[in-house]
Amino acid sequence: MSTAATRVPSVTRRLVVTELRLLLREPMTLTFVFVFPVVTMLIIGGAFGTEPDEVFPVNPSQWYVAAYLATVIGSTGLVMVPVHLAAYRERGVLRRFAAAGFPRWSFAAAQLVVGAVTCLLGIGALLLVAEPVYGVPAVEDLPRTLAGVGAGMLLFLALGTLLGSLLPSARAAQAVGLMLFVPSFLLGGGGPPPEAMSETLSSISEWTPLSLVTDSIRDPWLGLGDGTSDLLVVCVLAVVALAASARRTSL
Amino acid sequence: MTSHPAHEPAPEMAVTVRGLRKSYGDRVVVDDLDLDVPAGRVVGLIGANGAGKTTTVECLQGLRRPDAGEIRVLGLDPRRDAQALRRVVGSQLQSSALPDRLRVGEAVRLFAETGARDPDELLERFGLAGKRRTPFAGMSGGEQQRLFLVLALLNRPRLVILDELTQGLDPAARREVWASVAQLREEGTTVLLVTHELAEAEALCDHVVAMRDGRVLDAGSPAALVARHASGATTTFTGPPGAVDVLRTLPGVRRATAADGLVRVEGDRASIAHVGAWLVARAPEAGGVPADLTVDVPDLESALLSLLESPDPAPDPPTLTGVAP
Numbered sequence: 001m002s003t004a005a006t007r008v009p010s011v012t013r014r015l016v017v018t019e020l021r022l023l024l025r026e027p028m029t030l031t032f033v034f035v036f037p038v039v040t041m042l043i044i045g046g047a048f049g050t051e052p053d054e055v056f057p058v059n060p061s062q063w064y065v066a067a068y069l070a071t072v073i074g075s076t077g078l079v080m081v082p083v084h085l086a087a088y089r090e091r092g093v094l095r096r097f098a099a100a101g102f103p104r105w106s107f108a109a110a111q112l113v114v115g116a117v118t119c120l121l122g123i124g125a126l127l128l129v130a131e132p133v134y135g136v137p138a139v140e141d142l143p144r145t146l147a148g149v150g151a152g153m154l155l156f157l158a159l160g161t162l163l164g165s166l167l168p169s170a171r172a173a174q175a176v177g178l179m180l181f182v183p184s185f186l187l188g189g190g191g192p193p194p195e196a197m198s199e200t201l202s203s204i205s206e207w208t209p210l211s212l213v214t215d216s217i218r219d220p221w222l223g224l225g226d227g228t229s230d231l232l233v234v235c236v237l238a239v240v241a242l243a244a245s246a247r248r249t250s251l
Numbered sequence: 252m253t254s255h256p257a258h259e260p261a262p263e264m265a266v267t268v269r270g271l272r273k274s275y276g277d278r279v280v281v282d283d284l285d286l287d288v289p290a291g292r293v294v295g296l297i298g299a300n301g302a303g304k305t306t307t308v309e310c311l312q313g314l315r316r317p318d319a320g321e322i323r324v325l326g327l328d329p330r331r332d333a334q335a336l337r338r339v340v341g342s343q344l345q346s347s348a349l350p351d352r353l354r355v356g357e358a359v360r361l362f363a364e365t366g367a368r369d370p371d372e373l374l375e376r377f378g379l380a381g382k383r384r385t386p387f388a389g390m391s392g393g394e395q396q397r398l399f400l401v402l403a404l405l406n407r408p409r410l411v412i413l414d415e416l417t418q419g420l421d422p423a424a425r426r427e428v429w430a431s432v433a434q435l436r437e438e439g440t441t442v443l444l445v446t447h448e449l450a451e452a453e454a455l456c457d458h459v460v461a462m463r464d465g466r467v468l469d470a471g472s473p474a475a476l477v478a479r480h481a482s483g484a485t486t487t488f489t490g491p492p493g494a495v496d497v498l499r500t501l502p503g504v505r506r507a508t509a510a511d512g513l514v515r516v517e518g519d520r521a522s523i524a525h526v527g528a529w530l531v532a533r534a535p536e537a538g539g540v541p542a543d544l545t546v547d548v549p550d551l552e553s554a555l556l557s558l559l560e561s562p563d564p565a566p567d568p569p570t571l572t573g574v575a576p
Contacts, residue, residue, distance in 0.1 A: 018353065018357060092348045101364075
């Protein structure tokens with residue numbers, strides 16, 4: 001275990017490796033980020049059959065498979081990251097890191113990397129389960145779909161970092177995170193289709209950040225549109241959230 | 252501030268603070284504080300709760316932004332040169348934690364920089380060699396404290412800041428930690444110790460700085476503080492009431508009283524020897540030295556209590572802790 005005279009990796013790299021290792025030991029996080037989207041996708045995806053109709057322009061199951069990628073991103077950004085960060089700050093873990101010379105931004109950067117890895121693993125798990133059950137639809141426009149996933153991750157991970165740096169405790173972060181996530185999830189692609197909602201709810205759902213991310217992934221994926229306008233809004237929101245988060249964490 | 256004789260070079264200062272001020276809202280926690288910590292010494296910050304000790308060291312560590320004042324730690328500004336500073340300062344914080352599921356071995360790897368000490372040797376020294384796979388949440392409070400000490404010493408710091416070092420440690424573990432601090436001093440490392448444990452300050456510190464309400468009340472060696480603020484000694488023993496007339500005439504004795512067969516002699520430290528000599532001289536006729544002889548010598552705690560009870564801090568308290576008598 002001797003490290004004397006051994007060149008050690010950078011602080012950020014060490015933090016990322018450590019945080020990834022710790023992630024695997026967090027049963028609550030693993031459940032919420034990996035199990036919740038998969039289970040709800042299986043339930044909701046099976047509720048509307050497999051035939052397109054006036055509400056679903058494509059196979060409803062596959063419509064939900066594509067939509068639930070955003071659910072993984074939303075649950076990671078709105079629940080996992082802020083609770084984790086707020087808990088660390090509340091217990092003095094961040095002070096411990098700061099006093100040891102870890103730059104404040106290194107922890108935020110590590111959280112972004114760990115959040116991105118979590119999202120990708122969650123998406124992988126979702127697709128692995130969806131394939132034998134509903135089938136994973138062919139991707140019509142891969143670059144735009146990947147851009148939607150990437151911009152969506154940036155937006156929600158930056159929001160999560162911002163929330164985690166603002167909220168005073170893990171309990172507060174969990175309450176606020178869930179309050180933001182559940183309506184976003186129900187209105188933003190994980191719940192009933194917009195056509196089944198009232199006009200008011202449908203209008204609201206159109207502009208929730210998670211809906212925008214869902215559309216910027218699902219539309220180019222299923223060939224329902226190029227999703228450019230949604231993607232642009234997501235990018236703008238991501239830049240604003242990143243700037244606010246960076247300012248808050250001295251990035 | 253204490254000045255130096257012209258022929259003696261001023262000691263190199265690891266920490267210099269001038270006019271430090273820090274408030275939380277309307278509450279002034281550190282008020283125009285001056286402080287010097289000579290390099291290679293163990294300096295203790297002592298005082299009651301709320302004296303501003305922890306806030307002071309947090310400003311030194313760059314964890315809090317002072318409202319006013321100038322701070323130099325190893326020649327660096329804690330805010331501007333935060334990264335450079337933290338590479339040469341090891342810190343053990345009063346209230347901090349590690350991730351619950353982080354194991355001891357992982358924590359050491361996470362915190363070790365290039366050129367760090369051998370972690371195996373440190374873990375062995377602090378009794379954590381068998382805990383490498385134990386998660387932080389599975390350790391006792393004392394083990395957590397010892398792990399923080401390992402992490403503070405890991406990167407060969409030139410200055411170690413230890414805030415409530417032995418909080419939660421059992422007596423045996425406390426002695427081990429004290430021995431480690433003594434070893435640090437022998438290695439030439441500067442140690443700034445924040446503590447409520449005055450026995451700890453007395454045992455470890457070359458100098459102590461007594462604080463109250465964010466200000467320095469007095470500073471100097473523990474012995475100097477005791478001499479200045481709690482210089483009295485009390486000797487008690489069973490003896491004849493008539494003895495007090497003789498005892499009152501002994502050098503250093505301020506007061507001698509007798510009640511219920513017990514003689515009580517108060518005076519300066521020199522009085523102890525004189526009373527002792529008198530008891531030995533009369534031992535043949537008295538049938539020996541009284542078996543219940545007790546001597547109460549004031550300690551740092553008495554000195555601090557006396558200081559804290561004083562109405563106001565001295566207008567210009569000595570702050571050059573390396574030189575003050």
